[in-house]
Amino acid sequence: MAVDLWAIAVEVARAVDISSDLAPNSELFVPDSRRAWARLAVAVLIGSLGSVGMWSVVVALPVVQTEFGAGRGTASLAFTMVMLGFGSGGVLTGKITDRYGIVTAIGVGIGILALGYIGAGMSSSIWQFILVHFAIGLSSSATFGPLMAEASHWFYRYRGLAVAIAASGNYIGGTIWPPLVNFGMQSIGWRSTHIAVGLFAAVAMALALVALRLLMGAGTRRNHQNAPPPRVDLRLSTNALTAILALASIACCVAMSMPQVHIVAYCGDLGYGVARGAEMLSLMLGFGIISRIGSGFLADRIGGIATLLIGSIAQGTALLFYLFFDSLTSLYIISAMFGLFQGGIVPSYAIIVREAMPASEAATRVGIVIFASVFGMSFGGFISGVIFDATGSYGAAFLNGIAWNAVNVTIMLSLLWRARQRLAMA
Structure with a gap:
């Protein structure tokens, strides 16, 4: 019954105050509105940029392995560190998102991403290159799980579609970044490419985050008091x-x-x-x-x-x-x-x-x-x-x-x- 009342309230709010779609600073936010879709578009862009950490390491491994004279197994540990950083970072950035909002979580991720890639490009040993990829994986985590969860708050009727679209940024990045990283390594070397990727991704994500901040309105800190209740009761804690x-x-x-x-x-x-x-x-x-x-x-x-x-x-x-x-x-x-x-x-x-x-x-x-x-x-x-x-x-x-x-x-x-x-x- 509570779910039905919420759906009715959403429809009434949309009918009575359509202008809120066009007022980014309004405190009233209507799920499934044009403003919600605009937020989602920016979120996909951020997810595509931030996912670079998941894919660049695969392209760089053979070149890095050769330069440092490392074994394939040792060099592959860089990918393992990305996965560990991505997994543990998802929990950390999720907690930040629940408490302070998605803007803060992604802002932290941007800073770590820039430092991680610059550190990778300046690595003096294979082990330094490997360890810094934990930070790179952690930074990428902020643009996946937390973005999916956040997108679920912006929609009611199209929640499933919104979450799936938000998750697609990771695969879009997987389509775009590998050839770009490979081209950069062939043109300016792997070290300069990593530094350039870190700086470009950080600046581009920061600009996108400003746009998301404006679309979030005055309340970037997450307020769940008026969020829709759960739809499914599985009788489990x-x-x-x-x-x-x-x-x-x-x-x-x-x-x-x-x-x-x-x-x-x-x-x-x-x-x-x-x-x-x-x-x-x-x-x-x-x-x-x-x-x-x-x-x-x-x-x-x-x-x-x-x-x-x-x-x-x-x-x-x-x-x-x-x-x-x-x-x-x-x-x-x-x-x-x-x-x-x-x-x-x-x-x-x-x-x-x-x-x-x-x-x-x-x-x-x-x-x-x-x-x-x-x-x-x-x-x-x-x-x-x-x-x-x-x-x-x-x-x-x-x-x-x-x-x-x-x-x-x-x-x-x-x-x-x-x-x-x-x-x-x-």
Whole structure:
């Protein structure tokens, strides 16, 4: 009943005070308004810029490895540090967002990003380069989980779509930044490129943040008193639900990591060459953008739990196809399918958090679940390599991914059953 009253209040506010859409300094903010969409557009821009930390390290690794004379395993620790910084930073910046607002959280991230990239460009040893990437990963975290949680506060009717669009900034950055970083390294060297990326991204994000600050109006400090109540009652405490979602996130991301981390090496083993594998990885990310936006539309109609369940079942199906088809054409097709199926899974967790938990805790809880997903990706990539070393084939690694995916499906089915049972009782 409370949800219905809120929806009615939103419609009345929109009808009575449409002018608030055009008044950035007005204290009255109407969900789903033009001002909300303007905020979302700026948020996607910030997310695309801030996600550079997730992708530049992959491009720079071979060159940095050669300069410092390090082993591939040692150089790869830089990516591990990015993941650790991104995961732990999601919790930290989520807490900052819940308490002080998204503008403060991203402002902190901008400063750390600039210092991180300048430090990387001035590194005198491979270990300095590796360690500074923890700061780079932490800075990128402010533009992912917290932005998804914040976008959920700006919308009611189109909340799922908004969260999915906000999450797409990460994939947009993954499409744009790698070729730019590669071009810079070939033109001015990797050191100058890192310093230039840090300065450019920091300045561009600062300007975008000013625009977001103006669109946020007078109250940049988050006030959750008038936020819409949770839509779904799962009869679970917020801590219990957070733990369940974290476990589900680990399970689905262990499965997700198998193709994303190993598709390039897999194509090399099959004799197709690493360039073909890189093309398949780009194909996954490109179709992942479509999947994220599509999952947002779906979540607004059937809810976050059902949307995540559909994505998880589809992801498991794609993994199964990898077991039976390994021709070049089939791998391209399956990789596109995999991207189309899995892209909407991670944003669905943010939608579930917002549907079932208080608004005042949303960014922190999303940060915890994102941290779990990062752990799942890291562990999944590692364990798939261990399985390959033990068996000499990726077949068992794909089976391992399918098994973890089944755990995620089981958890989502149980949550959906609890939600439906509660709805039937009501």
